Amino acid sequence: PHVWGAAPPPRLRDRRRTPLFVPFATATAAAALVVAALFAVQADRTRDQLAAERDRSREIAHVLAAPDARAGSGRDARGRTIGVIASASARSAVVTLGGYGDPPNGRVRQLWLMGPDARPRSLGLFEGDTPLIASGLDTAATSLAVTVEPDGGSPQPTSRPIVQLALKTVGFGE
CATH class of the missing domain: 1.20.5 (Single alpha-helices involved in coiled-coils or other helix-helix interfaces)
Structure with a gap:
């Protein structure tokens, strides 16, 4: 205690x-x-x-x-497609590819803006089936072309286009 x-x-x-x-x-x-x-x-x-x-x-x-939005599409020799909805006033387009599957390993599909007397300008790389939004389009441009490029894309096309669409069909180059 x-x-x-x-x-x-x-x-x-x-x-x-x-x-x-x-x-x-x-x-x-x-x-x-x-x-x-x-x-x-x-x-x-x-x-x-x-x-x-x-x-x-x-x-x-x-x-x-856009009030001037127009749609156009093209098909290559194998039936694969390119679809475009474009607005000249917005200077933008939504571009989709169909039937192409995945590009070869280590390669990507790249979208180009083609114009008279101008070098092709890259509009971006396609990611699978996701639509590509191309902005800053030149209203004098004549076509959109898709090439297969090395992973990450190229500053200029390194191959012939796999598909091409005349932009006249969607209100450009007129």
Whole structure:
């Protein structure tokens, strides 16, 4: 018994054992933090992808809603197609390819704006079946051409076009 004012008797220190579940709880908490961080990164990527798709949808809607929007299409010798909806006033076009499948390994399909007395100008790379929005079109341009280029595209075409469409059919070059 302890008497008030007197020092407590010295105790032998009991060696307390750490319960077995403590390391497991610590590991579980660390794993939960890692999973939460991965979810946050994935949510951020998904948000960026959704924003890019929303922007692409707005650009497509802008071309489609233009009062002078016109559609045209072309077909190559094998029946594969290029479709274009263009607006000269918006200086933009929505371009689709059909029937081409995936390009050869390490290659991409690149869209070019062709014009009289001008070097071909790249309008972008096709990503699978996703429509390509071509903006900043020159109203004097004569055609759109698609070539197969090295991965990442080229500053100028390195091969003959696999398909070409005269822009006169959609209100350009007239």
